Amino acid sequence: MASIxxxxxxxxxxxxxxxxxxxxxxxxxxxxxxxxxxxxxxxSVLDTLRQIAPVFAVRGNNDHGDWAEKISASGYVKAGGxxxxxxxxxxxxxxxxxxDTCAAVIAGHSHRALVRERQGVLFINPGSAxxxxxxxxxxxxxxxxxxxxxxxxxxxxxxxxxxxxxxPVGPRNKKKAPGS
Numbered sequence: 001m002a003s004i005x006x007x008x009x010x011x012x013x014x015x016x017x018x019x020x021x022x023x024x025x026x027x028x029x030x031x032x033x034x035x036x037x038x039x040x041x042x043x044s045v046l047d048t049l050r051q052i053a054p055v056f057a058v059r060g061n062n063d064h065g066d067w068a069e070k071i072s073a074s075g076y077v078k079a080g081g082x083x084x085x086x087x088x089x090x091x092x093x094x095x096x097x098x099x100d101t102c103a104a105v106i107a108g109h110s111h112r113a114l115v116r117e118r119q120g121v122l123f124i125n126p127g128s129a130x131x132x133x134x135x136x137x138x139x140x141x142x143x144x145x146x147x148x149x150x151x152x153x154x155x156x157x158x159x160x161x162x163x164x165x166x167x168p169v170g171p172r173n174k175k176k177a178p179g180s
Contacts, residue, residue, distance in 0.1 A: 008032035008080045011053065012141040014088075014108025015128035017041040017062065020048050023157040024129045027140050028052050033079050037108035037126065038088030043067035060088040060108065076102065080145025090125070097121045103150055104143065113139045113154040124152050132158070 011031030013024060018041025028034055031053045038060025040046060049055045059071040074087035082103035087093065090107040097105050099120030106124045111134075113127030127139035138158040144151040 007146040010035060010079050010143040012106055012124060012126040012143060013129045014126045015039040015111055015130050016045050017130035019130040020045045021129060021157060024140050027155045027157060035086055035106055037086055037106050039063060039108060056086065058086050058088055082145055082148060111136050115152040115154060122150050122152060129157060
C-alpha cells in the first residue's frame with residue numbers, strides 16, 4: 001500500500017482518456033498526492049502528473065496495452081494517515097466499505113462528479129477531466145485531510161459552454177399586444 005503521511009492535499013482526477021487539460025494541471029498543483037481513478041488513456045498522462053506530485057493510479061476499462069497492464073484495477077493508498085480505496089467503476093466494488101477499513105472510496109467511470117458520505121465512508125467521483133461527454137462538466141476533485149478529517153470539493157475546469165439558437169424575428173414571432 002502506497003502511503004503519504006500527515007495532513008495532506010490529494011488531487012483526484014479520472015477519465016482523462018488521453019487528454020490532460022492545462023486547467024487540470026493547474027488545479028492539481030500543490031497536491032501532496034494525485035490519484036487517477038482510471039481511463040487514463042496514455043502513459044504520458046501519468047508521466048505529466050508525476051511532475052506535480054506522487055501518483056497512485058488504477059486501470060480503467062478503456063486502458064489497454066503494455067503500460068496499462070502494469071497498473072492494478074484497484075487498490076488502497078494511505079494519505080494523511082487514512083486509508084483510501086481506489087477503483088475505476090464503483091459498480092465493481094466487491095463488498096460495501098466500512099469506516100473501519102477505509103475513510104474514502106474514490107472511483108471514476110460515470111463521468112459524473114460526486115461527493116457523498118455513506119455510513120461513515122466518503123465516496124468521491126472527480127467526474128471527467130478529459131474530452132467533454134454529453135453536457136457533463138469537466139471536473140477534478142480535491143481532498144483535504146487534516147487530523148483525520150476529510151473535506152472534498154469538486155473543481156469545474158471549464159465553464160459550461162453557452163448554447164444559443166437563432167430565432168428569426170418577424171411578424172410571425174411577435175406577440176400581438178392585447179386588444180390589437
